[in-house]
Amino acid sequence: MKFQNTPNFSHGQQDKIGVLLTNLGTPDAPTKEALKPYLKEFLSDPRVVEIPRLIWWCILNGVILPFRSRRSAKAYKGVWTEEGSPLLVNTQNIANKVAEHYSDKSDVIVDFAMRYGNPSVESKLQGLLNQGARKVIVLPLYPQYSATTTASTFDAVADVFKKTRFIPELRFVNHYTDSKKLIIALANKIRKSWEANGKADKLIFSYHGIPNRYWHNGDPYACQCHKTSRLLAEELGLGEGEYLTCFQSRFGKEEWVKPYLDHTLKALPSEGIKSVQVVCPGFSADCLETIEEIGEENRDYFLEAGGAKFEYISCLNDEAEHIDALSEIIDKQMLGWNVEADVEMRDKRAEALRQSK
Ligand SMILES: C=CC1=C(C)c2cc3[nH]c(cc4nc(cc5[nH]c(cc1n2)c(C)c5CCC(=O)O)C(CCC(=O)O)=C4C)c(C)c3C=C
């Protein structure tokens, strides 16, 4: 086995801190040709689909990829912007703003990567090492931990360092469900919508779902989603009957965590709930699953079932309060990484190296 060396490395150079923000990933284009490799990489991940490999390989290649690639390409076409996929654009904007936040610190480098597709975790981690990062913080932009997202990102990071000679000191954010700043930022976003449009009959917190089986096997995701909802409701002073927690984006035939958003929206009008506001506190950035699935598909379900008013409250994206919350999470991870002391150590190491020659 030959390990990859760190290009541009010289003993005695200034150590830097690399911050890598990650998100799920998105196809390179809204076409079935681009969807196929993206979905194949995503849905071949055993963290995402936990069924025996051989059976799944047949279903994925024989049924899912040919049909889903076509269907999803159509959905992506509807949300695609001139700059590209909303998930990519919004994640890039978040990373740019976080980089701006640390612009006065010459030893901090901020970048972003996608777990599936481009830009890859491998290319961006290599990029950080090439720029002199000897300490790395990975912050998956998922407030709630799930094996399907957070652990899968950890796998991708670990896979990179299996191949490199140098492994940086590594800190990996597990979740930030109860970040006070995040809760306040989300609550303020909801308050703004109340000020502009009034309060709906029901506020719905909608989270991406996972199979029920994963939850029962120990994935804390759904519990953390309920916790986020509870903290938000407390911050907003909402009573039990004023809000709901739902799960969206089901995939496949298996049972997923309930209540399902689409079923709920179809039933609410007959219970006298004629207006809803939907917010997605599990998504950092607007993407296909929020813009199209909530803003269009689920809106139609509610209105067709007799609902009168449906409002989607968008994600925090690159808003200042979100950047502030993320920066606080990064600052906490940096604790103990005293950069000035590191500079002193570096000079001493360089001197020792000179003397040993
Ligand atoms: C078994 C399938 C899936 C699981 C489990 C799953 C979990 C999960 N996903 C997100 C966040 C996002 N998912 C997105 C798209 C997406 N998700 C799945 C399937 C599962 N997700 C598919 C097949 C797709 C692709 C689109 C489609 O064909 O419907 C996205 C948006 C990507 C984009 O390009 O905009 C996000 C974000 C979470 C948070 C999660 C579990 C907690």
Ligand SMILES: [Fe+2]
């Ligand atoms: Fe998903």
Ligand SMILES: [Fe+2]
């Ligand atoms: Fe979806």
